Amino acid sequence: MIQFRIDRRSGVSTYMQIVQQTRQALRTGLLVPGDKLPTSREVVEMTQINPNTVLKAYRHLEMEGLVQGRAGSGTYVTRSLHHPDVGPDSPLADELRRWLTRAQAAGLERADIDALVKSVLDDGGRTT
Amino acid sequence: MIQFRIDRRSGVSTYMQIVQQTRQALRTGLLVPGDKLPTSREVVEMTQINPNTVLKAYRHLEMEGLVQGRAGSGTYVTRSLHHPDVGPDSPLADELRRWLTRAQAAGLERADIDALVKSVLDDGGRTT
Amino acid sequence: MIQFRIDRRSGVSTYMQIVQQTRQALRTGLLVPGDKLPTSREVVEMTQINPNTVLKAYRHLEMEGLVQGRAGSGTYVTRSLHHPDVGPDSPLADELRRWLTRAQAAGLERADIDALVKSVLDDGGRTT
């Protein structure tokens, strides 16, 4: 089952972190249509946040057409965002992992790597 | 001069977006010690946000020891976060750009790429 | 300014009544892009409901792309749903008012009229 992690220092609102992590799981194929999201009670146990905040996130995902809540049953994934080449075993993932190893060998910290990735991605590969 | 872009739908508060984008520019070397940040008036023109919000972000950066405000003059970068291998002309950046080109050729959208990068980075290259 | 009326016996949830009445006002042209919705405080005075319930309705309308909330300023209409022939002075409205007069003259109560209208509309004019 998907595990949510709340980072209170990130500057991102709690419910939006739930939304983003769920979308991320849909992208990577960790969640597929038919899967059940954890109940609000389970998320509360995982994360120590208020059940209403979980429901707010789930309602947001529902309005995006990604999940559907069923009273008395749970909240279920209704749509996939998964692209086949985005899985953890894809060649692209392998290449990226090797690149990451080289970056770490060069002494880059996570924050450096994030900054580099972000600058290249935002640039759209334009300068290649 | 650094350009700020505010995304009101991101779930990140406006002032924190200014903070994060400034830190990002310090990481990539776009901003270096001595550089002047745009005045709050200039940021207001760029972004349509309230000058108080800009000042709050700059105060936050000042508390982190990254910039310093000088009355009647402006706000100046006082510290670098730049790692030499993180620049846009570094081999690591080149390799990442080539990887990005392959990912785009495989039909991945920006959201797919973000998800893939995030999953590999969060995994810490553990499985390599 | 648009007046909301909450009917606690209707079986429709409170926030959805706000949503429906706003959509109705957009349809009839009572609200047009640029118009400001009443603040949550004003709605609370009008209707005696909780401000969070108002915000929930406004957030719902925002996700539908009909309005936009601006912190410190208010919530504004961003899109019209108005069809020119739906105004109160349109010939169609006039004809319907004359029909309503005849229905009332025949002794029909509001509930009878609602039922008749609903049955004809749901039938789609198929049998004409």
Add this chain to the structure above:
Amino acid sequence: MIQFRIDRRSGVSTYMQIVQQTRQALRTGLLVPGDKLPTSREVVEMTQINPNTVLKAYRHLEMEGLVQGRAGSGTYVTRSLHHPDVGPDSPLADELRRWLTRAQAAGLERADIDALVKSVLDDGGRTT
């Protein structure tokens, strides 16, 4: 036999939708005293809802004096709400159908028509 249709997005609770659709059928004369309502099992097949929800709706209608449950037999209509001029063959229905045809010819969608009808009915024909 009366067909129930549940719209989960309407904001009206499921059991209340059953109640309202039954009252509607009593108004239009689709249901008359002596008629048998579908059993909860039949409604479950029609609508995919829980039998308890059907029973709750029927109990509600029984409290309103409109139907009566007979153990081992079913639930029967005990009272009419039908006004003779509200039938599908009444002149008023004919006129309304012709009006509807004109409205559709003018390019109005169902939502536009609902809004127009609602605005005229709520206005009570006052301005005629």
Add this chain to the structure above:
DNA sequence: GTGGTCTAGACCACA
């Protein structure tokens, strides 16, 4: 002052 988030908890609809 205005909207947005979050909490705590009551209560309801539904299965």
Add this chain to the structure above:
DNA sequence: GTGGTCTAGACCACA
């Protein structure tokens, strides 16, 4: 037990 609604109120971001 599960999701959904609503309240009351604290606190924050923003203008």
